[in-house]
Amino acid sequence: xxxxxxxxxxxxxxxxxxxxxxxxxxxxxxxxxxxxxxxxxxxxxxxxxxxxxxxxxxxxxxxxxxxxxxxxxxxxxxxxxxxxxxxxxxxxxxxxxxxxxxxxxxxxxxxxxxxxxxxxxxxxxxxxxxxxxxxxxxxxxxxxxxxxxxxxxxxxxxxxxxxxxxxxxxxxxxxxxxxxxxxxxxxxxxxxxxxxxxxxxxxxxxxxxxxxxxxxxxxxxxxxxxxxxxxxxxxxxxxxxxxxxxxxxxxxxxxx
Amino acid sequence: xxxxxxxxxxxxxxxxxxxxxxxxxxxxxxxxxxxxxxxxxxxxxxxxxxxxxxxxxxxxxxxxxxxxxxxxxxxxxxxxxxxxxxxxxxxxxxxxxxxxxxxxxxxxxxxxxxxxxxxxxxxxxxxxxxxxxxxxxxxxxxxxxxxxxxxxxxxxxxxxxxxxxxxxxxxxxxxxxxxxxxxxxxxxxxxxxxxxxxxxxxxxxxxxxxxxxxxxxxxxxxxxxxxxxxxxxxxxxxxxxxxxxxxxxxxxxxxxxxxxxxxxxxxxxxxxxxxxxxxxxxxxxxxxxxxxxxxxxxxxxxxxxxxxxxxxxxxxxxxxxxxxxxxxxxxxxxxxxxxxxxxxxxxxxxxxxxxxxxxxxxxxxxxxxxxx
Numbered sequence: 001x002x003x004x005x006x007x008x009x010x011x012x013x014x015x016x017x018x019x020x021x022x023x024x025x026x027x028x029x030x031x032x033x034x035x036x037x038x039x040x041x042x043x044x045x046x047x048x049x050x051x052x053x054x055x056x057x058x059x060x061x062x063x064x065x066x067x068x069x070x071x072x073x074x075x076x077x078x079x080x081x082x083x084x085x086x087x088x089x090x091x092x093x094x095x096x097x098x099x100x101x102x103x104x105x106x107x108x109x110x111x112x113x114x115x116x117x118x119x120x121x122x123x124x125x126x127x128x129x130x131x132x133x134x135x136x137x138x139x140x141x142x143x144x145x146x147x148x149x150x151x152x153x154x155x156x157x158x159x160x161x162x163x164x165x166x167x168x169x170x171x172x173x174x175x176x177x178x179x180x181x182x183x184x185x186x187x188x189x190x191x192x193x194x195x196x197x198x199x200x201x202x203x204x205x206x207x208x209x210x211x212x213x214x215x216x217x218x219x220x221x222x223x224x225x226x227x228x229x230x231x232x233x234x235x236x237x238x239x240x241x242x243x244x245x246x247x248x249x250x251x252x253x254x255x256x
Numbered sequence: 257x258x259x260x261x262x263x264x265x266x267x268x269x270x271x272x273x274x275x276x277x278x279x280x281x282x283x284x285x286x287x288x289x290x291x292x293x294x295x296x297x298x299x300x301x302x303x304x305x306x307x308x309x310x311x312x313x314x315x316x317x318x319x320x321x322x323x324x325x326x327x328x329x330x331x332x333x334x335x336x337x338x339x340x341x342x343x344x345x346x347x348x349x350x351x352x353x354x355x356x357x358x359x360x361x362x363x364x365x366x367x368x369x370x371x372x373x374x375x376x377x378x379x380x381x382x383x384x385x386x387x388x389x390x391x392x393x394x395x396x397x398x399x400x401x402x403x404x405x406x407x408x409x410x411x412x413x414x415x416x417x418x419x420x421x422x423x424x425x426x427x428x429x430x431x432x433x434x435x436x437x438x439x440x441x442x443x444x445x446x447x448x449x450x451x452x453x454x455x456x457x458x459x460x461x462x463x464x465x466x467x468x469x470x471x472x473x474x475x476x477x478x479x480x481x482x483x484x485x486x487x488x489x490x491x492x493x494x495x496x497x498x499x500x501x502x503x504x505x506x507x508x509x510x511x512x513x514x515x516x517x518x519x520x521x522x523x524x525x526x527x528x529x530x531x532x533x534x535x536x537x538x539x540x541x542x543x544x545x546x547x548x549x550x551x552x553x554x555x556x557x558x559x560x561x562x563x564x565x566x567x568x569x570x571x572x573x574x575x576x577x578x579x580x581x582x583x584x585x586x587x588x589x590x591x592x593x594x595x596x597x598x599x600x601x602x603x604x605x606x607x608x609x610x611x612x613x614x615x616x617x618x619x620x621x622x623x624x625x626x627x628x
Contacts, residue, residue, distance in 0.1 A: 051538075051540050065540065065587075128307065129309070129508045129509060130307055130308055130309040130310075130508070130509045130510075132309075133310060134309055134310060134312050139309060140309040140381075140508045140509030140511065141309065141381075141383055141509075141515070143508070144383075144514045144515055144516055145503075145504075145514045145516050147506055147508045148502070148506075149483060149502065149506075149507065160587045161587075162583065170583065171583065172581050172582075172583070172591075172592075173592060174585070174586075174587040174589075174591070174592075175587065176587035176588070230492065230494050230587075231494055232485050232494045239494075
């Protein structure tokens, strides 16, 4: 026999517990906000546009005619030190005006940006571009000119143009750097100068600047266009890897 | 009394049920599937071959059996030229993989253009049209030749009048598009539907890719040359004594074209034909033309935008020499390093491979031939 008082206690307990559940539901997560990184291009920190003639570190006049690169993934680190990532793949074509990369993230405060320069192995090799819809950057049409073969995968960075070894002469020598292969995949991490505060359902902007001149030289290496005007880094050519290393330090980010 | 009332009520209920029931049935069935209740066209299922990308078909021009067949009739319709002597097919011959074996096509007035007619192969996958890319959609591209004075020279107003007054076309347009009034846009839509069905995917290379046959040693050696970097590594960094073909005629999606615009070193000045620069307005696009597909390339002579080469041997010879320098020549051309430098044997192997891209089931497909 269970005394009535115990029934009463059980009942109270039941109400209290289930009542608590009802009164304190898990808060609905706020809808994501978006972060838009506007892609700027400079040459030695001066504004630069594809097809402009600039001067490289050796004094050669250079004109880039085609500058494209893949970025995947794009990640943000919040103020708790956690990285948030997306599956988005970006093909940045600097000959196209006003390029940007936009991702959706949870509202919060972010302190750093990290991105893969190129494509991680799992989406680089042994992937059929025909398996993507045509508007995807890895599709046959979306990757036009940026795909080698199924085995060697995609071209991560295409840096093409013309140069001359003397100022004042016509630019007739070709420069053609195609960097790729899994071994050439690099990661760039940039601490934000000021935190990026992302609010729900709103867009926050920052500007990611690529200095194209820095692709050719850095503190420990330099590429001479006259000596090494070509790399198609599909077969272990070290020049492509050298350029990818240089590219790591060719970036700058500013928060609006 | 009550019995009588009940009966009347019962009848009312029955009547209401019967009437509302009928209304419901009518609601479930659309009154008719086309605006004027004409029979609807039959959806056409386009089979996408293995390894091909999806084809983007405009939402306002889905493929239908009747639309495709109407498109075929119109493609071969000589009444779309001013003197009734030429159709689209006059310059896009089946035996030439729907290209023109003449260097320049001759229009109804005897005039010639300045470019070779492009082959119509798998153009449903192309993102732009014409050698210079001035056509952004297939439907848009089709509108040009009919009224071009150097081609069919027939004003569209007269073209649609002829079709409208014919004994057969109005009904065919009615079935295909549920429209009584024929317009040039509907003509273009029908021909575009037909062209999108012109799929070449059964060459020896396709069969090999599907594991259905073997390439000969010579063909396979040519394929490897096709995929290797070009040039002598002593003079061309990264060179592998290959053909360097795959950069522009890549096998991704098995279309053998990147659809980009390139200057392949044919000329050093471009006043005669600026190419893509005339469309983009950018002088640095001078001398650039769209990369054509290599499918059926053995059938599509003459070659290049102006048909200057008559054989594949001449084409390979051009790339082997490196072409001529200019401010816009493509970085892939080995202009200053002596060209590809393929040996005669390698050239033969490469040409053997190119022949594996021939698809005679495409060129002889009854569905693409002249129905008139």
